[in-house]
Amino acid sequence: MTAPDTATRPPSPATPDVEQAEAAIVEHYPRLVRLAYLVLPPSLGRHRRVLTAHSLAQRALPGGRRSGGRTGSTGKAGRTGKAGSTGKAGRSASRARHGGLPGPRRDRPGSGGRGVDAGYAYVRLQVLRSALEAGVPLTFRALPRRSQLPAPLPRVWGLRLFPRSGGAEELALDQWLATLDGPGRAACVLRALERLPEPEVLRVLAAAGVADPEAAVAGSGDPDHDRLFASPEFDPCVLQARPTDLLRRRRFGRAALAAGAALAVCGVLLALPGGGWGADGAAAPPYARNAAVEQAMDPAKLIRVTPTLWQTSSRTGFSTWPARGDRVGDTGLLRRALAVWARPGKSVVASATPGTPPGPPMGPPQLLFAGTVDQAVVVLLYDGLRVVRYAEPRTGTAVAALDFARTDGASAETATALVLSRVDGNVRYLVAPWASGVGLRDLLKPGEAAVPLKLGPDGVTPPVPSPAPAGNCTGWNALALTGDGSTRLVTDLGELTPARLTSGAPGAERDAAEGGELGDWSRIACLLPSVRSAGVRTVNAWTYAKQQLPEGEGTATWLCTRAETWAGVQDRVQAQFLVPGAPLAAQAAKAEGSPACGPREPRVLAGVLWKSKAGQWYALAAGSAQFASLSASGGGVNGSATGNRLALKAPAGAQVELSGKLTDGTKAGALGR
Numbered sequence: 001m002t003a004p005d006t007a008t009r010p011p012s013p014a015t016p017d018v019e020q021a022e023a024a025i026v027e028h029y030p031r032l033v034r035l036a037y038l039v040l041p042p043s044l045g046r047h048r049r050v051l052t053a054h055s056l057a058q059r060a061l062p063g064g065r066r067s068g069g070r071t072g073s074t075g076k077a078g079r080t081g082k083a084g085s086t087g088k089a090g091r092s093a094s095r096a097r098h099g100g101l102p103g104p105r106r107d108r109p110g111s112g113g114r115g116v117d118a119g120y121a122y123v124r125l126q127v128l129r130s131a132l133e134a135g136v137p138l139t140f141r142a143l144p145r146r147s148q149l150p151a152p153l154p155r156v157w158g159l160r161l162f163p164r165s166g167g168a169e170e171l172a173l174d175q176w177l178a179t180l181d182g183p184g185r186a187a188c189v190l191r192a193l194e195r196l197p198e199p200e201v202l203r204v205l206a207a208a209g210v211a212d213p214e215a216a217v218a219g220s221g222d223p224d225h226d227r228l229f230a231s232p233e234f235d236p237c238v239l240q241a242r243p244t245d246l247l248r249r250r251r252f253g254r255a256a257l258a259a260g261a262a263l264a265v266c267g268v269l270l271a272l273p274g275g276g277w278g279a280d281g282a283a284a285p286p287y288a289r290n291a292a293v294e295q296a297m298d299p300a301k302l303i304r305v306t307p308t309l310w311q312t313s314s315r316t317g318f319s320t321w322p323a324r325g326d327r328v329g330d331t332g333l334l335r336r337a338l339a340v341w342a343r344p345g346k347s348v349v350a351s352a353t354p355g356t357p358p359g360p361p362m363g364p365p366q367l368l369f370a371g372t373v374d375q376a377v378v379v380l381l382y383d384g385l386r387v388v389r390y391a392e393p394r395t396g397t398a399v400a401a402l403d404f405a406r407t408d409g410a411s412a413e414t415a416t417a418l419v420l421s422r423v424d425g426n427v428r429y430l431v432a433p434w435a436s437g438v439g440l441r442d443l444l445k446p447g448e449a450a451v452p453l454k455l456g457p458d459g460v461t462p463p464v465p466s467p468a469p470a471g472n473c474t475g476w477n478a479l480a481l482t483g484d485g486s487t488r489l490v491t492d493l494g495e496l497t498p499a500r501l502t503s504g505a506p507g508a509e510r511d512a513a514e515g516g517e518l519g520d521w522s523r524i525a526c527l528l529p530s531v532r533s534a535g536v537r538t539v540n541a542w543t544y545a546k547q548q549l550p551e552g553e554g555t556a557t558w559l560c561t562r563a564e565t566w567a568g569v570q571d572r573v574q575a576q577f578l579v580p581g582a583p584l585a586a587q588a589a590k591a592e593g594s595p596a597c598g599p600r601e602p603r604v605l606a607g608v609l610w611k612s613k614a615g616q617w618y619a620l621a622a623g624s625a626q627f628a629s630l631s632a633s634g635g636g637v638n639g640s641a642t643g644n645r646l647a648l649k650a651p652a653g654a655q656v657e658l659s660g661k662l663t664d665g666t667k668a669g670a671l672g673r
Contacts, residue, residue, distance in 0.1 A: 015062050016119040024119035025060060030237045031193070032057040032127050037163075037236040038189045038229065039131035042178040047160045050236045052134060054154055060126040124194070128186055129208045135182040158249070159241045166233030173228050176221065183216035191217075192226030296361045297342055299334035302381075303366040310433055316412035316484075318368065318382045322433060324458040325371025327379075333370060337379040337390035340400050352404035353495050353535040355567025356386055369430055371458060373421045380418060380430065384408070387418060387496055405496035406535060406566040413511075414537055416481050416488055419496050426463035427492050429479060433459065437482035440464050441489065442475050443501075443525040446518035450480040467491055473526035473584075480513070487513045494533040499563070502540045506562075506602035509540050517541075523578050523585045524561060530590075531563040531572050539563045542597060544604055545622035547645045551612045554580035558588075558622040560597040560604045560671075573597050575606035575671050577620070589671040596671050603627070605670045607658045609650060619650040627660040627668070 016024075025032065036053035044052065177185055183205060190201045198217060205213035232238055295301045302323075310320035327333055342360035344350050352358050361383040368380040368387070372394065379390040389403040407415070417429040431438055438461060439450030453461050467476045478491040478501060488511045490498035502509040503517035512521055520541050531539065545558040557578040564571045573594050576585035588606040595601035607621030619637050621630055623644040631640035635654030640646070650656060658670040 016122050018062060020117075020119035021061050021123055024117060024123050025057060028120055028123075029057060030235070032060070032123060033236050034229075034234060035124065035189050035193060036127050036131045038177065038193070038234055039128065039135070039182060039186050041135040041182065042174065046163065047156075050161050050163070050239065051154055051156065053131075053236050056127050056130045056134070057123075058154075059130070060123040062122065062126075125204065125207055128190075128204070132182045132186060132208060132210070158244055160244055161239045161241055163235055164232045164238060164240060166231050169225075169228055170231045170233040173225060174233070180219060180221075181216075183210040183213070184219045186210070187213075187216040187220035188226075189229065191220060191223065192229040292363060293342075293360070296364050297335075297338045298364070299331045299338065301364040302334060303364055304328075305366070307433065316434070317410040317415040318387065318407055319366065319384070320433075321366075321368050321382070321415075323367040323369070324430070325369045325378075326458070327370040327372065327377060328367065330370060333377060333379065333392075334367070336392070336397060336400075337370075337381065338365075340390060340402055341381070341388055344402055347399045348402050349399075350402040350404075353406060353533070353566070355535050355565060355569065356404045356406040358404055368418070369420070369458070371460075373428055373460070374423045374463075376421060378420055380420075382407070389418075389420075389496055391421070403496055407497060408566065412484060413488065414497070414500055416490055416500070417479060417498050419492060419498065420460060422466065423463070425466050427466050428463050429461045429498070431455065431459050431461065431479075431481060432483070435459070435481045435483040439480040439482075441478050441480050441518075443478050443491070443518070443521050444473075444475055446515065446522045467493075467528070473529075476525040476528065486511060489513060491528070493528065493531065493536055495535065497537070497566075499531075499536045500538040502538055503542070504540065505542055505544075506540075506597060507599050509538075512541070520557075520559060523583070524559060524576050526584050527561070527574060527576065527587060530574070534563065534570070534572065535565040535567055536563045536572075537566045540597075544597075544624040545644060547620065547622050547647070549579070549610070549612075549620075550618050550647050551614060551616070553612060556580070556610075556620070557585075558606065559585060560606075560624075562597040564598070569593065571598065573604075573671060575604055577606075577608045577610075579610070591672045594671065603662070603668065605630070605658060605660050605668060606672075607632070607646070607656065607670060609652075609654065609656075611652075617650050617652050617654070619646070619648045619654065619656045621646040621658050621670075623660050623668075626662050628663045630658065630660045632656050632658055 033053045036056045037049055040049045040052055042049070177188070180188070186205060186208065187201055190196045190204055191198075196204065201217055202213045205216055210216055304323045305320060307322040309322070310316055313320045340348055350358070361381075363383070365381040365383040365388070368382050370379045371377070375394055376391045377394060381388045381390070385406065385408045387405045387407045389401075389405075391401040391403075393399065412432075412434070415432060416435065417431045420428045420430050435455075438453045438455060440453055441450040442448065453464065455461060461479075464479075465475075465477055467478070476491070478489050479498065481488050481490065489501040491501060493499045501512045501521060503512045503520060504510050510517075512518060520543060524541055528539065540562050542560045542562070543557055544560050547556045547558065548554075549556050559576045559578065561574045561576065562571060563573075570593050573591045573596050574587055575589040577588045578585040586608065588608045596604045603624040603626040605621065605623035605627060607619060610618050610620050612618065619632050621632060623630060625644060627644040629640060629642050630644065630646040632638070632646060632648055634657045635650065637648050637650045637654055637656045639648045644660075646658075660668050660670075662668055
C-alpha cells in the first residue's frame with residue numbers, strides 16, 4: 001500500500017452549505033461527539049473531555065450565513081427530488097446550490113467512504129482536526145489555537161459529568177488509548193467507529209494535518225477490539241452526574257460573599273462626604289499619593305553631604321557624615337532599604353532601642369553608608385532623630401533586618417562611630433570622618449597601650465572582638481578614637497551607637513583616657529552588662545569618696561556610675577564599693593530613673609556590710625562631699641558620724657537604713673531608697 005503524499009495536504013471536502021452542515025451535525029451528533037471524545041487526550045480528565053467533545057462538535061459549522069436560494073419552485077423541486085419521483089429536478093436544484101456539480105448521495109456514515117454525504121464528511125474532518133489540535137501542548141513559542149483553550153460553551157456549574165462505567169475490557173482499552181498519541185487514537189477511531197478502509201483512513205488523516213499517517217495507522221492496534229469503541233463507556237451523550245467538592249465550594253462561596261461585602265463597604269465609604277465616616281480636615285484622602293512621602297521614599301532624593309562638610313560646619317554630628325561605601329550608587333538597594341523602612345513585611349526582623357519611635361522618615365533621610373560588609377549588604381540612614389540600619393544577604397532579598405537607634409542631639413563627642421555588623425562574636429564599626437586614629441583597648445588591662453587598627457578606605461574597622469563575647473568577663477574591649485585634639489573611648493553595648501565612657505564629677509565629665517581613670521574603669525567594666533541594650537548614650541564613672549577601713553585594712557574607694565540614655569529618661573545609676581586588692585568592684589546600690597550622680601542632683605549616698613579579716617562585720621557608708629553627717633539605724637545597728645563617711649559594727653546580715661544631712665541642713669536618703 002502506498003501512503004498519500006503528506007508534503008502537501010490532500011484537498012479537504014468541498015465546503016457544504018451551512019444548512020447542509022447543520023443538518024449533518026444534528027443527524028450524526030452522537031457519533032461526532034464520540035469521535036471527538038475518543039481522540040482527545042485522556043489527560044484532560046473525563047469531565048473536561050466530555051465538555052470539549054460537545055464544544056468541538058458544535059463548532060464544526062462552516063463560516064457564512066444561511067443560504068437564501070432555496071425559495072420558490074427551485075426549493076419545491078429540491079424537496080420533491082428527495083422522494084425520487086422527480087429526481088431530475090432535484091439534481092438540477094442540487095447543481096444550482098453547489099456551483100453546477102452534482103450533489104453526493106446521502107448515505108449512512110461508515111459505508112466505507114463511498115457515497116458519504118458531503119456535509120457529514122466536512123464536519124467529521126473539522127471535528128477530527130480540532131480534536132487533534134486540542135491535544136497539542138501549549139507553549140510560549142506560538143499563540144494558542146481556539147481548540148486548545150477551555151470551551152466557553154457548554155458550561156456546567158456544580159456538577160462533574162462522565163460517561164457510564166464499562167467492564168474490564170473497556171477499562172483496558174481506555175488505558176491502552178492513553179498510551180497512544182493523537183494521530184494514533186484518530187486512526188483507531190476512523191477504522192473502528194467510522195469503518196473506513198485503510199486507504200481512506202490515510203487520506204482523512206492527511207487531510208486533518210497528520211504529519212505521518214502511515215505511522216499512526218501502524219500503531220492503531222488490533223481490529224479485533226473495534227467493537228468496544230461502541231461501548232457506552234465511550235458515549236459522551238449518555239452521562240452520569242456527581243457533585244463537585246462541596247466543602248471547597250462552600251468556602252469559595254463564603255469568600256466571594258465576604259469580598260462582595262467588603263467591596264460594597266468600600267464603595268459606601270468612598271461615596272460619603274470627605275471620603276469616610278467623617279471629615280479629616282486638611283488630611284489627604286485615604287490611600288492618596290502624598291508628595292512628601294514619595295520624596296522620602298525616592299532614592300534620588302537622599303541627602304548626601306560633601307566629604308569635607310564636618311571641617312566647616314558649626315555643629316559636628318551625624319548630619320556632617322558623608323555617604324560612604326561601595327554601594328552608594330546602587331539605586332535598587334537604596335530603594336529596597338527605603339521601602340522596608342516605610343513598610344516592613346513579615347520577613348523583616350526589626351528592632352529598636354528603648355525610647356526610639358519606629359515608622360517611616362518625615363522627609364528624605366541622609367545616606368551615611370551603603371556597602372558590602374562580611375556576608376551582608378548594609379545601608380545606614382539618618383533622619384535627624386534616628387539612625388536606621390538596613391541589612392540584607394549578599395544573595396537574595398526575601399529577608400532583611402531593620403534596626404532603629406535614637407540619636408537626637410548627637411555631637412562630636414557621641415557621634416563617633418556606628419556598628420555596621422556583628423558576626424561570630426566580632427564587631428565592625430564605621431567611624432566618624434574626623435577620626436584620625438583608631439585603637440583597640442582592653443579596659444581590664446589599663447597598663448597596656450591600645451592596639452592600633454587599620455581603617456578601610458570607607459572608614460570601616462577590621463572585625464574586633466565584642467566585649468565579653470563568651471559571657472565571662474575576662475576582658476572588655478573598647479574603641480579608642482583619636483581626632484580633633486582628643487581621644488575618646490567608646491564600647492559596644494549591643495546597639496547601633498556605641499556608648500561613650502567618661503570619668504569625673506557630674507558637670508565636669510572628661511573622656512576616660514588617662515592612667516587613673518582607666519584604672520577605675522578596669523574595676524567596674526564588668527558591671528556594664530547591666531546597662532546593655534538600654535539605649536545608653538554615655539556612661540560616667542565618678543569616684544565620690546575614699547574611706548579608711550576599720551582595723552587598719554587600707555583605703556576603700558566609692559564610685560558612682562551613671563548610664564544616661566538617648567531618650568533622657570530611665571537613666572541607670574549604680575554605686576560601687578572597691579576594697580584594696582580586689583580585682584573588681586562590688587555593687588552597693590542601684591536605681592533607675594534617679595537624678596543622683598547627675599547634673600540635676602550631683603550627690604550620692606550608699607552603704608555596704610563589710611567583713612574584716614578578723615571576722616567582724618561592719619556597716620560602712622559614704623556620701624559625696626555635699627553630706628555633712630550620716631546616720632544608720634535598724635538591724636541591731638544604731639549610730640551616726642560627722643562628715644560624709646560612717647563605720648559601725650553590725651551583726652551578719654543586718655538590714656540597715658541610711659540617711660544623711662547635707663551641708664545646707666536638708667535631709668537626703670541613700671541611693672535606691
